Amino acid sequence: MWQFRSFDNNSLKTVEGENLTIIQQGFLNKNAGPDFCNGKILLETTIWAGNIEIHIKSSDWLKHNHQADASYENVILHVVYDNDVEIKRRDGSVLPVLELKNRIAETLIQKYEKLFINLNDFPCIAQIQHVDKIFIDAWLSRTLIERFEQKSYAVIETLNELNGNWDETFYRFLARNFGFKVNALPFELLAKAVPQQIYGKHKDNVLQIEALVFGSAGFLKDELKDEYPAKLKKEFQFLQQKYNIQAIDVSLWKFLRMRPQNFPTMRLAQFAALIVKANHLFSKVMEISNISELRALFENLPVNDYWKKHYHFRKDAVVVSNQPGKPSVDNILLNTVALFLFAYGKNTGTQFYVSRAIKLLESLPPEENAIADKFTSAGVKIDNAFASQGILQLKKQYCDAKKCLSCGIGIKILRQT
Template sequence: MNFPEDFLHYVWQFRSFDYSGLHTVAGESLKIINPGLLNKNAGPDFFHAKIEIDGTTWAGNVEIHLRSSDWLKHHHQKNPAYENVILHVVYEHDAEIKRMDQTVLPVLELKNRISADLIKKYENLFLTLTDFPCIAQIGTVDPLIVDSFLARTLIERFELKTNAVIETLNELNGNWEETFYRFMARNFGFKINALPFEMIAKAVPQHIYSKHKNNPYQIEAMVFGAAGFLTDQFEEEYPRKLKAEFAFLRKKYNIEPVEVSVWKFMRMRPQNFPTIRLAQFAALMVKANHLFSKIMEIKEVNDLRILFEKLPVNDYWKTHYHFKKEAPGVNIQIGKDSVDNILLNTVALFLFAYGKYTATQFYISRAIKLLESLPAEENAITGKFRGAGVKIGHAFASQGILQLKKQYCNEKKCLSCGIGIKILKQA
């Protein structure tokens, strides 16, 4: 017996066993009218079941164990919540079980009713040492079933991310603009520098930039000053001017710079250096105030892209990757892949989160439409699934794949996965 109790839940739920001539271990005839609803919380495993024993119909709950004696090990005999159990389904019957009122609990033993082929399929999934359990079988599953389950995992992923959005929203007293700004700033760090970007967003709230929207130098000074890059002595006019501006603005707004050492440059293409990202971020603050409100109004993907394209980045960065270090021919605009990353991880998320928070399906639908219009992510995980035969045509699917891998494959929850269930059902 090389399987957990969850396997028996699957077997009972989908009646994946030989149920001809069913009888209890006491010899009573047994008919399953309704197996009940799977319960993933405390209490019996299946609620609202209906069975017939020796011609009498019973309605109640079903409890499932590997062995009958597990009832005693789990102390169900002392728990009133189990008094309405009408059938005890076990793989192996090894002990008579009585309810609290001393009536004997009817037992169905499945030991000789589950096919060896089904058990082998299950073991092939769970004992695999590959990147994900069904790597050898997922390509045989109907794409409609795969896509349907990826839609579910995508929603799960965005609902989890929405929790983080709402947590920050509550911290900021319901200010959607500032919440969006915080997450946008973090996204500009592209994982490796996400934390310091978030730190400068906290150091300089968005509404301060709006007061200086007609003075790009002051906005750039606050961004680079808060990031800790204006503490040196400079010979070039541009950084000297930024430093002078920041000295005044720092006192005015009580801005506390982060330590410059928190920024990561190692093993990074110069185009992705945090200094270039900061210059682009400052230019975005110059170009567009109240970003969240604008994004709520824009319906077309191409119009969303325009927000992040052709940013008014200072010409200084055309010849620099860093202060004091010249470099010819620097591309100062955000690349298409980076724009897509922002649209996926911040814009689509906030459309979804706002829709959930306000119970407005319109915004949730816009988020999904945006995901379906963005290219799928290319990474090690999506690459493995593609190699196994899964078609990943857009970001909606790739986000679903990431959630599938994290919450189902890594946790070996094949019996909670629509794809895994289909594989077990296949002949």
């Protein structure tokens, strides 16, 4: 109900009587932590941005022991069907609550049960196999351009915030990409806490760069017994005072249901190594047109040997690879490098860079996800990342919205029948 705002949105008020406007309901979080991330609401005259938690009853907050979990401290709104108990934050302030009990139509739950059966399907699932591949590829070219134009808006917004600094903008998006969705937010906060120019001042001192990364990420606050992290902590204490760095809350990092090779500590070690290897990457990305050379920027990183036998500062491990795998590098090339080539080309009116972005996407393997799998099972051949990105846009903008009469594939099928 919350995800699709399928309730009476008129004259919303919290149970405390405060006027409430939903600006953005947030994005469903399928990992540990609050149910919806990056929500935004207007409470009376103040805009709040953060996470939103959903429960049948407000007392479920206590049953799930959220009051003892620091990752729930940045919840801005508690959405419940029945408000049966008052919930307070650790500082004693009352958590704003929206009760939906009297705002949901009686027949809506039954309707949703029927809709949910086909929620992940697309309308032409039985007919799309009869559409020529050439025609599908042509339409996916259009949806791919749509997708990258939409994604470019966020790039330009950050660029304007940073006064036209493409290098720093690229650095922020690259950092977020290193979080690979689950830890994208803390990586983004890390990039904001330590601008790229600070790393540049210490480019000849690997230990200090590693200390800046792990210290600003919040992992060097506790007592650390091993020699390497102890050295990092000592270095960071000096650098933190010198640059007035505010370390982010370590509780923001997510480890749950994750392979150790993908732990945020491993990603941070790789991120630090990338900074050591090639600071100010944006200019290098713009100069290199060969995909093998682009890929080489993110491979064979000088990760500290400590991470060959550790996944965490407090956990030993058998010898493992501390390098990002090929899928991770492909992900960065797709979601950061190709995006910035496209955004730069569009923003400056330089088609050369747009063409390079498209060529890069055509050379990358298709993404593996549930949406692409469903289209593949229906008979659609997805050859590369260019096509898989087009599929994602097709599903989001046309299939989910049932805009078959605005979709070239849908119109083609209707004309065939």
